[in-house]
Amino acid sequence: MGTTGLPWARRIAAVATLGDSHRRRLFEYVLRAGQPVGRDEAASAMDLPRSTASFHLDRLVREGLLSVQFRKPAHKTGPGSGRPAKLYSPELQEVTVSIPERQYDLAGHLMAEAISRSTAQGVPVEAVLGEVAADRGRLSGRPGDFPGALRELGYEPYPDESEGYRLRNCPFHRLSQEHEDVVCAMNGAFLGGVASASGLSPGAVVPDPGDGHCCARVTPAGNNTER
Incomplete structure (x- = not known):
C-alpha cells in the first residue's frame, strides 16, 4: 500500500x-x-x-x-x-506527502473505478463517478463527528458566519483547476458519502464556488459539535 x-x-x-x-x-x-x-x-x-x-x-x-x-x-x-x-x-510500497494535504491517489482510484464500472455496465463514466465517489466517502465517515472526518481527510473545516462550515483546503486542488466540472462533482458526491456515514444528510454538503477554498461547504444541518 x-x-x-x-x-x-x-x-x-x-x-x-x-x-x-x-x-x-x-x-x-x-x-x-x-x-x-x-x-x-x-x-x-x-x-x-x-x-x-x-x-x-x-x-x-x-x-x-x-x-x-x-x-x-x-x-x-x-x-x-x-x-x-x-x-x-x-508495510508501505511508497511514501508520499504534500503540504497542504492533497488526495490525488484517491482521485485516481475513484476515476479508475468509475471507468471500470462504466465499461462493465455500458454506461457513461460520468453517470457512475458520483456513485463510486459516494461509496468511497461512506467508508471515510466518523459517526457523530463529521468535522473530525473532514479534518482527517485534509479539508480543514472552519465555522463560518452561517453556523455551517467552510473548507479551507481542496484535496484535489490541481485537478480541479483543469477539470473543474468533473472534479467538483466527484468531490461533492464523496463528501456527501462522508456526511451520510457520519450520521448526516448528504444534502448538508452544497456547492461553494470561488477561489481560496474547497468547491463545497457544509450547511448548518451538518454542524455537529466541534471536537
Missing part, C-alpha cells in the same frame, strides 16, 4: 524518517528484496554494522514503514535449531 491510507501527520513523520540516509537505503533494500529480510542480511548488503542496521530497521517499524515477523530458518530443524529469526517486510 501507499501512504494515502495513513493520517497526514504520520505521512509527514514517515517522510522525515527517511531523511536519514541509512534508513532510506535500508527501506529501499527491503522494498526491493521481494521477501522478508533479516538483520544480518540487510547489514551485509548495506555494509553496516549489525547493531546499526538493527537500530534503523526497528525505527522504520515504529514509523509504520516496515513490519516484523518471526520465522524459524528453514534450513535449521530439530532441538537446538535456534530462536526464530526477526524478519522485516515492507
